[in-house]
Amino acid sequence: MTRMIPPFFDPESTSPGEREVFERLRDDPATEGWTAFHSVGVVKHPRQIQGEVDFVILVPNAGVVCLEVKSHRRVARLDDGRWQLGSHLPEVRGPFKQSDEAKFAIGNHLRKAGPSLPPLPMASAVFFTHARFQAPNPTEWHSWQSVDTIAFHRSPISALVLGILRRHREHLASTPSARGWFSTASVEPTSATCSRITDLLRPSFEFTEPPKIRRHRxxxxxxxxxxxxxxxxxxxxxxxxxxxxxxxxxxxxxxxxxxxxxxxxxxxxxxxxxxxxxxxxxxxxxxxxxxxxxxxxxxxxxxxxxxxxxxxxxxxxxxxxxxxxxxxxxxxxxxxxxxxxxxxxxxxxxxxxxxxxxxxxxxxxxxxxxxxxxxxxxxxxxxxxxxxxxxxxxxxxxxxxxxxxxxxxxxSTNCRNVPSIAQHVEENARLVPGYSGTLRAENNREAVREWWKTPEEQQRLLVKHLNRLQADGFAPDEVVVLSPRGSTSAAAMCTDPRWRARLVPLDDARTRFVAYGTAHAFKGLDAAAVIVTDIETVNDQKTQALFYIASSRARDDLTVIARDTARADFRRLLLGE
Structure with missing residues (x-):
């Protein structure tokens, strides 16, 4: 499957067509080893102060595709040569010109930023994801540079992209001016070249997913x-x-x-x-x-x-x-x-x-x-x-x-929790039968368990993990602190000057505040991150059920803060004794 950069799109600014292209690239198993950049800004654009490329797709041993995506349900070339897409006003510069200019802008940037890069077969193309587009014998673009809605939904996206690159390479091989730098035997860009291009197009410090997008995702x-x-x-x-x-x-x-x-x-x-x-x-x-x-x-x-x-x-x-x-x-x-x-x-x-x-x-x-x-x-x-x-x-x-x-x-299939949390719930709550599988992808966040001996130590651990979740980009109202206790829980008794005013009861939950309450009260609901506190024993059916309910509420991040006397109980649960 394709490595997407950034790994998620902004739902508020991404068109339906871009969204579908993004998801199909991300999920197509035949694109293993590919890299795709979504919404690449072009500072030095030939016609604009700053332009943008919908997708730049790196395919090892095949080439690079600069892809423009149009989601309009109506595409027309008027008698005067102007293009009309949907209900937008007609414009002279059409989608193929737009895609071609983006390709040259990206190519120029790579040559200047990486002068030692080998020559690259770079193609431009346009996907009309929601409209028919058939132009017999076009003179301003090659027919293989366009994919309309029928072709788009008829074939895997890997086949469409590879088809564009294959035709582009055939075109280069038959063009005299390209014979000096291109050979059909060329395997550029190699995987190593793709890695270098990735560093040049979007350095790693730009990979952070904005909190708003992460939450929506x-x-x-x-x-x-x-x-x-x-x-x-x-x-x-x-x-x-x-x-x-x-x-x-x-x-x-x-x-x-x-x-x-x-x-x-x-x-x-x-x-x-x-x-x-x-x-x-x-x-x-x-x-x-x-x-x-x-x-x-x-x-x-x-x-x-x-x-x-x-x-x-x-x-x-x-x-x-x-x-x-x-x-x-x-x-x-x-x-x-x-x-x-x-x-x-x-x-x-x-x-x-x-x-x-x-x-x-x-x-x-x-x-x-x-x-x-x-x-x-x-x-x-x-x-x-x-x-x-x-x-x-x-x-x-x-x-x-x-x-x-x-x-x-x-x-029987878990569709709430990431796999590590689902496994934690199965193992520590004696879930019988267990889940037949999980539908969500792993997020590289392991369930955390901390041990305390005194209430003061539990308070420090609670504050530690509230700070951690905040640093990791979780909004306050994405976090819930659950306990088998009510008014005497760790969250209710919090004395930390920074957090005590930012912790509110579940029935008073508000944005910019972390809610806390009992596992009983939160039953049936879930949260992106859950901290479970005040676990002193898990040695009977009632306490096991409460722990199961509390820990299974976490979608993405789970922290369990338990008294050290409960170690033996968790060990028995894990061993099935």
């Missing part, structure tokens, strides 16, 4: 990978009642949102709910513009029903009894008195925490056709994340209520 990458999990939606289209099982990071929440949107698009009234408060708020924001979807936590839904009936809200006392018995009872009273189902379909995330009889009673009456005959889709990690009094046996309640009238499918 991380978020977009995660969303793109979760889209590959949507194959489960085809199953749901044919099976009205389905359970989707999967470990943390397998894309369950994104599929849940897409399922709810598709149901609403077909006219169904949908309840999209979960257990966790912060996740409920996020779900609500994601579907805020879809009128037919009611999103949020399951408890907030029951609270609204109770409010309709004028029932008193929770005012203290035994919260467990209120939320597990009293509130579901109020909600049922309203639903049964109304005698009309509220929804045509249910989509439930974190279903493992809602597998209780009283909760299922409310869901049953809320759904047209009930749980036995209605349309529903439930997502859950039924073996690893049930930390709210429901466990793997809870799914048996569904079987009892539906007579086994649903299908089950498992998502």
């Amino acid at each position: 991380r978020e977009e990458e995660a969303e793109r990978f979760t889209q590959q999990q949507f194959q489960v939606l085809d199953m749901f289209a044919e099976n009205p009642r389905s359970v989707v099982k999967g470990a943390a990071g397998t894309g369950k929440t994104f599929v849940a949102i897409e399922a709810a949107r598709r149901l609403a698009a077909n006219g169904s009234r949908v309840l999209l709910c979960c257990y966790n408060k912060l996740l409920g708020q996020w779900l609500k924001g994601e579907v805020a513009k879809v009128e037919l979807i009611s999103a949020g936590t399951f408890h907030s839904y029951m609270g609204r029903l109770a409010q309709e009936a004028g029932k008193q809200q929770f005012g203290g006392g035994d919260s467990r009894t209120w939320y597990r018995e009293t509130l579901p009872g109020h909600a049922l009273d309203v639903l049964l008195s109304d005698e009309r189902p509220r929804f045509d379909a249910l989509v439930i995330d974190e279903a493992q925490d809602l597998m209780l009889d009283n909760y299922l009673d409310v869901l049953d009456v809320s759904l047209s056709g009930g749980l036995g005959s209605g349309r529903w889709l439930q997502f859950g990690d039924f073996t690893n994340q049930a930390i709210f009094d429901s466990d793997a046996d809870g799914i048996n309640l569904l079987h009892q209520r539906t007579g086994n009238g649903f299908v089950s499918v498992t998502l």
